[in-house]
Amino acid sequence: MDPIRDVLLDAPLVRDRGGDSLQRQLLNRIRDAILDGRFPPGCRLPGSRGLAVDLGISRNSVTAVYEQLGAEGYIELNRRGTKVAALGRSRAPTTPGRAAPLRLALPQLSERGTRVVSRFADAAETLAFKPGVPALARFPLSAWKSCFDRAFKTAGVSALGYGNPAGEAALRDAILRHLAVARGVRCEAGQVVITEGAQEALNLCVRLVTNPGDTAWVEDPGYRGAQTAFQCGDLRVEPVRVDSAGLVVPADAWTAAPPRLIYTTPSHQYPTGGVLPVARRLALIRQAQACGAWIIEDDYDSEFRHTGELIGAMQGLVPQAPVMYVGTFSKTLFPALRLGFVVLPQALTAVAAPLLKETLRGGHRHEQLALAEFIDSGQFSRHLGRMRRLYRRRQELLRAALAQHLDVPHTVLGGDSGMHLTVRLPPEYPDQAIAEAARAYDMAPAPLSRFALRAQPEDNGLVLGYGNTSESQYPALVQRLARLARAQRLKG
Amino acid sequence: MDPIRDVLLDAPLVRDRGGDSLQRQLLNRIRDAILDGRFPPGCRLPGSRGLAVDLGISRNSVTAVYEQLGAEGYIELNRRGTKVAALGRSRAPTTPGRAAPLRLALPQLSERGTRVVSRFADAAETLAFKPGVPALARFPLSAWKSCFDRAFKTAGVSALGYGNPAGEAALRDAILRHLAVARGVRCEAGQVVITEGAQEALNLCVRLVTNPGDTAWVEDPGYRGAQTAFQCGDLRVEPVRVDSAGLVVPADAWTAAPPRLIYTTPSHQYPTGGVLPVARRLALIRQAQACGAWIIEDDYDSEFRHTGELIGAMQGLVPQAPVMYVGTFSKTLFPALRLGFVVLPQALTAVAAPLLKETLRGGHRHEQLALAEFIDSGQFSRHLGRMRRLYRRRQELLRAALAQHLDVPHTVLGGDSGMHLTVRLPPEYPDQAIAEAARAYDMAPAPLSRFALRAQPEDNGLVLGYGNTSESQYPALVQRLARLARAQRLKG
Numbered sequence A, B: 001m002d003p004i005r006d007v008l009l010d011a012p013l014v015r016d017r018g019g020d021s022l023q024r025q026l027l028n029r030i031r032d033a034i035l036d037g038r039f040p041p042g043c044r045l046p047g048s049r050g051l052a053v054d055l056g057i058s059r060n061s062v063t064a065v066y067e068q069l070g071a072e073g074y075i076e077l078n079r080r081g082t083k084v085a086a087l088g089r090s091r092a093p094t095t096p097g098r099a100a101p102l103r104l105a106l107p108q109l110s111e112r113g114t115r116v117v118s119r120f121a122d123a124a125e126t127l128a129f130k131p132g133v134p135a136l137a138r139f140p141l142s143a144w145k146s147c148f149d150r151a152f153k154t155a156g157v158s159a160l161g162y163g164n165p166a167g168e169a170a171l172r173d174a175i176l177r178h179l180a181v182a183r184g185v186r187c188e189a190g191q192v193v194i195t196e197g198a199q200e201a202l203n204l205c206v207r208l209v210t211n212p213g214d215t216a217w218v219e220d221p222g223y224r225g226a227q228t229a230f231q232c233g234d235l236r237v238e239p240v241r242v243d244s245a246g247l248v249v250p251a252d253a254w255t256a257a258p259p260r261l262i263y264t265t266p267s268h269q270y271p272t273g274g275v276l277p278v279a280r281r282l283a284l285i286r287q288a289q290a291c292g293a294w295i296i297e298d299d300y301d302s303e304f305r306h307t308g309e310l311i312g313a314m315q316g317l318v319p320q321a322p323v324m325y326v327g328t329f330s331k332t333l334f335p336a337l338r339l340g341f342v343v344l345p346q347a348l349t350a351v352a353a354p355l356l357k358e359t360l361r362g363g364h365r366h367e368q369l370a371l372a373e374f375i376d377s378g379q380f381s382r383h384l385g386r387m388r389r390l391y392r393r394r395q396e397l398l399r400a401a402l403a404q405h406l407d408v409p410h411t412v413l414g415g416d417s418g419m420h421l422t423v424r425l426p427p428e429y430p431d432q433a434i435a436e437a438a439r440a441y442d443m444a445p446a447p448l449s450r451f452a453l454r455a456q457p458e459d460n461g462l463v464l465g466y467g468n469t470s471e472s473q474y475p476a477l478v479q480r481l482a483r484l485a486r487a488q489r490l491k492g
Helices: A003-008 A022-035 A048-055 A059-072 A111-115 A141-159 A169-183 A197-209 A224-232 A278-291 A346-359 A365-376 A379-405 A431-441 A471-488 B003-008 B022-035 B048-055 B059-072 B111-115 B141-159 B169-183 B197-209 B224-232 B278-291 B346-359 B365-376 B379-405 B431-441 B471-488
Strands: A075-078 A081-084 A192-195 A215-220 A236-243 A261-264 A294-298 A323-328 A340-343 A411-413 A420-424 A461-465 B075-078 B081-084 B192-195 B215-220 B236-243 B261-264 B294-298 B323-328 B340-343 B411-413 B420-424 B461-465
Touching: A003 A022, A003 A048, A022 A059, A048 A059, A059 A075, A059 A081, A111 A224, A111 B197, A141 A365, A141 B141, A169 A192, A169 A323, A169 A340, A169 A365, A192 A197, A197 A224, A197 A261, A197 A294, A197 A323, A197 A340, A197 A346, A197 B111, A215 A224, A224 A236, A224 A261, A224 B346, A261 A278, A278 A294, A278 B022, A346 B224, A365 A379, A379 A420, A379 A471, A431 A461, A431 A471, B003 B022, B003 B048, B022 B059, B048 B059, B059 B075, B059 B081, B111 B224, B141 B365, B169 B192, B169 B323, B169 B340, B169 B365, B192 B197, B197 B224, B197 B261, B197 B294, B197 B323, B197 B340, B197 B346, B215 B224, B224 B236, B224 B261, B261 B278, B278 B294, B365 B379, B379 B420, B379 B471, B431 B461, B431 B471
Parallel strands: A215 A236, A215 A261, A261 A294, A294 A323, B215 B236, B215 B261, B261 B294, B294 B323
Antiparallel strands: A075 A081, A192 A340, A323 A340, A411 A420, A420 A461, B075 B081, B192 B340, B323 B340, B411 B420, B420 B461
């Protein structure tokens, strides 16, 4: 018997095997046999005519397979027939000149990849008290869909290409107008860059103004997404404490660890809720200017202020402030939209253009155009108004439920804005154990200590997101949390 | 006169000024006066009752403004009235302890940002011969929209949240099945990670397996987006020449500049069109394994192979190959969709999970579900088939037009796959000048030399994208290119 024919005729080719044509099955059969050495280099394949008859397929198919194998370098074709090529495939991998250790596809995560630590357990968005999730069921789905349908119909195929890397002009203009009125942001449309949510905006800021090894200050406790972005950018992350009003920069910090980048949430410190007073904002801007540092102002949820007017952004406070203003529609509309933006300082806009062009790709253009219409038609403002009233009510009722049912010592921090309340607990009530125990009752509060890089005793408590948790459940949920807290209490 | 009252009553408050309430106008008027020093620290604001009468607004509004200013730290409120707070705002910025140079918001792009160079002129996607653009007008817009509408209706609000950072399970499964049949990729669904186009997939690969200063090999000439991703990740980018079959690694390169990462387009080298033979693929995998390097296989357009069957992917060639397989729907569907993916090696999947969770955010879930249906229902395969036939015809006709009308010495490279042909020109026909001159005639061919990091004399020519350029124009366009080439010819 001819061992080559044996392999080729080993099993019949099967019509309609999961979309695999007979031709492709034959191709893969020969490829596999060459790769695993059953068809050694130099051996000849049978003539196409005979093989076609034996396999019951057309001679053209066999010829096509042989040509394909030739194009891929598996066989050599010449007038005398086909010959299996030398693939240099031996069991023992050849070693290069230097004595390199033989590492065969080991899991080698990079050091920078290893630095990024996952700090919170996975939790479905439907779990109670999960922070950062807006009231998804209250989103005006059909109004949004109408905007999308109109954008899709109007722009059609003309919006299928990449588009402007910085985003659609209509959306940049709409954001500009909204920010000017609602947030006191001063900018021109050219400064607004649309990003894949706030996280890509942070990545962009890192690329624009930092080099590996630069120091970045983050609020402590603070938003861990910023820390991740900075670690991925190989920055030295330096925690700076916050007090009840936000970031507190020790006088010697500017010389001890001069920053290149400062991350702050001045309108509603995440997660402790402070509002940075204007004197401290001005001092921060002034010191940053003197030090050649850039400030990232993350204005993640300050559309939802529950007392008085909205707090103005730092960005508009001083002309030419070295502030990159970051915003997102994840909280004001919905997270899966993945649309955020950064307002670049005017001085940076022109020099940043090549980097934007090479690193951003635009896209999601129908979505961007739909959002522009949603804003311009006033539907966005109305939705914000409705959500502000909803969150205000939820906040008041959650506060009331805490006062009535959380019968362990605690302090409620902040709470004038947004979609979460942070409850500080004495150290003998360990927040991580409580949060873990709460999962059994479909609650996902976040332990305050996990937001801290250098946790202090006071960084113990629960961050309770009320955005997506219905107020009718608060009394029962808080009673449950109180029971869990008592159960987890450490004996002193 | 009281100078404070002068400022406050300087101009009337105007109802309905672009959505600004009277209250917000008063708030901003006082904020501005405090910030620019017209209301110095310590001075008192008028009583709310009198001011309300003078301005013709309600006393409640004035009280609300004062409370807001108090919350923001502009004024101090006590029983005796209001007092402007000390903001420490002097004209001369205070300098920190060390003698830091005073840099006031200068445009300071980072070094890594400066390294990224924009190599191609901006060009609308409608310009003739622009590479990388599929036939946008042939996209089955309404069939796609039906899938999207169904996904939107079925998933509704349940797909508004962040979702799985690695992507929707339905889409990962659909991609897995498609890749197994069409590309010979061997993987499990857990290895497929959905990304924001191929560029984010490259960024992810960089984060996963490299550290700053590591060496990355790129094909030269090659895809400049890979170079950008590697520069943003602070890698040492090392160009490696390609021949007519793709990447050629000099024997001493493994010791002279041992790579941590190797970027390659083996099924259709971009932009020179070679197909890497299987022996060279196996050798590359073997050497990479021995050296502890990872390979990125970018399979950007090999669904569009014009002769014979599709070339199998490197990824499935050897079990446990250190290959990260990157794909995109930008060419097969449309660029603005911004959906790409990477198939991680199985060995990396588990260790990569925390990094994926912290750096990716999922999202675009209705789009992902729509794409899963588009694939699973067979519409994707049918669309690919139609586009393959279209591109094959365009390629043949472009080839014919070049043979007939490009009456300057030239060689057509590659051309068995994809949506572009590369035409090599002798050095006396400078490709950049020709490409620039072509812009006046609404053509955007890309100069071959701009794809090279260390350009050789043979890296001179034009990359002609035919994906989005109608075949009826080819004779006239190529005649025009020939005239431009002759006009730009250097006198020797």
